[in-house]
Amino acid sequence: xxxxxxxxxxxxxxxxxxxxxxxxxxxxxxxxxxxxxxxxxxxxxxxxxxxxxxxxxxxxxxxxxxxxxxxxxxxxxxxxxxxxxxxxxxxxxxxxxxxxxxxxxxxxxxxxxxx
Numbered sequence: 577x578x579x580x581x582x583x584x585x586x587x588x589x590x591x592x593x594x595x596x597x598x599x600x601x602x603x604x605x606x607x608x609x610x611x612x613x614x615x616x617x618x619x620x621x622x623x624x625x626x627x628x629x630x631x632x633x634x635x636x637x638x639x640x641x642x643x644x645x646x647x648x649x650x651x652x653x654x655x656x657x658x659x660x661x662x663x664x665x666x667x668x669x670x671x672x673x674x675x676x677x678x679x680x681x682x683x684x685x686x687x688x689x690x691x
Contacts, residue, residue, distance in 0.1 A: 577599060577600070577601045577602055577603065577605075577606060577673050577675050577680040578599070578600045578601050578680070579597055579598070579599055579671045579672075579673060579680055579681065579682035580597070580598045580600075580671075580682055580683070581595060581596065581597050581669065581670070581671045581682040581683065581684060581685040582595070582596050582598070582685060583595040583596050583685060584669060584685030584686045584687045585686075585687070585688070586688045586689075586690065587661055587687075587688070587689055587690070588689070588690050589661060589662055589663055589689055589690065589691050590660060590661065591661050591689070592657070592658060592659045592660075592661065593658045593661065593687060594655060594656065594657050594658070595611065595655065595656040595658070595669055595671075595685060595687075596653055596654070596655055597609070597611075597653065597654040597655070597656075597671030597682060598651075598652065598653050599652045599653070599654070599673060600652065602675060602676075603652045605675045605676050606628060606673045606674070606675045607627070607628050607674045607675060608625055608626070608627055608628065608673070608674045609625070609626055609628075609647060609654045609671070609672065609673045609674075610622060610623070610624060610625040610626065610645075610671075610672045610673075611623040611624050611645060611654075611656045611669055611670070611671060611672070612669070612670045612672055613665075613667035613668065613669045613670065613687075614667055614668050614670070614684075615664075615666060615667040615668075618667075620670065621636065622636055623635070623636055623639055623643065623645075623656070623669070624636065624639065624643060624645035624656065625645070626645045626646065626647055626654065628649075629649075630646065630647050630649070633645050638664075639658075639665075642658065642659050642660045642661075643656060643657065643658050643659070644656070644657040644659075645657075654671065656669070658687070661687075661689045662689060663689045663690065663691045664689075665687060665689050666687060666688050666689050667686075667687060668684040668685065668686050668687075669684065669685050669686075669687050670682055670684045
């Protein structure tokens with residue numbers, strides 16, 4: 577499984593961005609997908625998860641109500657809609673997929689929120 581993120585950038589506080597994660601390879605075997613982020617000097621943390629059919633989602637408390645995770649299996653793509661962005665959301669955002677008991681990661685996309 578290969579994962580490629582896109583959609584990061586610089587935005588002012590209160591603004592919005594939509595991240596995309598395009599999956600290729602053995603996508604039929606992907607069970608759970610998620611978004612993680614890592615800010616400078618901090619550990620990587622979970623942002624949101626979504627099951628294979630998209631029926632179940634889970635969010636970190638810090639983003640609940642502001643971020644929405646979704647996936648389009650016809651396009652093998654997962655999304656993260658981020659609204660009401662805050663400077664503390666600044667981080668590199670990584671796409672993650674669980675497939676066949678293994679975790680796969682994308683290369684990351686930078687999100688910077690200015691105050």
